[in-house]
Amino acid sequence: MADCAALLGSALGFATMLAKISDSRLLRAAGFGFANLFRALPELLVILIVYFGLPQMLMALSGQRVEIGPFVAGVIALSLIFSAYSSEVFRGAWRGIPKGQVEAAMASGMGPWLILRRIRFPQIVRLSLPSLGNLWLVLLKDTSLVAVIGLQELMRKAQMATSVTKDPFTFYGTAALLYVVISIVSSAGLQAMERRSRRGLAA
Template identity: 35%
Template structure:
């Protein structure tokens, strides 16, 4: 039992780690798109965010897994099932990016526009303006909401068990059915998720203290 839960925990951590890294990167791109000069890019980014926020996470995971399987099978001419880990991570990345983009956009809007204009007047390129002016100020502004989003992602990783990925929730489900003792297995899963979210909260609290804006310090 302990071995299976440890193995499931490693899968859960892997799904979370990959999804949060890819989702953050995609979220930054989408957030930049919402403030782009091109109306087409702005509309595309806004449509992406609106779609993700309006569709349940579980449905996106099912679409990624079964839709991906159907698409690849149609192209290959034979049945090929997509990798459960890849489809799960892909779906959670898409979801995380949609919500992260809104957080980043809100943080960017809190930065005075004059700072970006001053950077352009100094001859900084668009990438230099992002790297040296906008991102350093955006991080502390976005971190509180970003922390909550990451905590939600830890819990949302349980949804990938629906496509057969052997994470903590899947191990608990199989153990509960096999041993006919659902309460101990589900309580063990709850304890594991609680421990993961607690560790994440402590880590993000340290980050928040580290990157807190000077004017917010008391």
């Protein structure tokens, strides 16, 4: 679930960042409004709104009953939350790109989209990796909240096992250990990605 939410959230966050830096006042207002909304709402509340509210909204629009499973609802909710925070990360990375590089690309005849693809995007990814890594670790922990809508993820299974065996220490302790292991492995992978992204750069 976390990987799906991170991928979707990163894509939506990048689109939100583009809206925030747009010349259009309407797009800027929409981008900042979206990001501020989902950064202000508690994660648990977003999950409940998506799981219970989104089907009713879709039914009102389509006139047909729409059901959203716990997994899909969890991915959507966590993607929205991740995108709100990642949009600020991407915006900071965008501002961190030297203006001289963009001006040189424009002088050589490159268009806006070619500059985005060849100049801006690779550097945005490199500059964003450390902060995105922190957001990823937070996202891993937030997946435990999806248990409230019935998804049998790690914490939900620990709760079910505890209710049967009456041995909370063993199962919650095991869940905690697994979260720590996943976080350590993720951190190592993210550090490797950061080192790889810096290859060829001047020290």
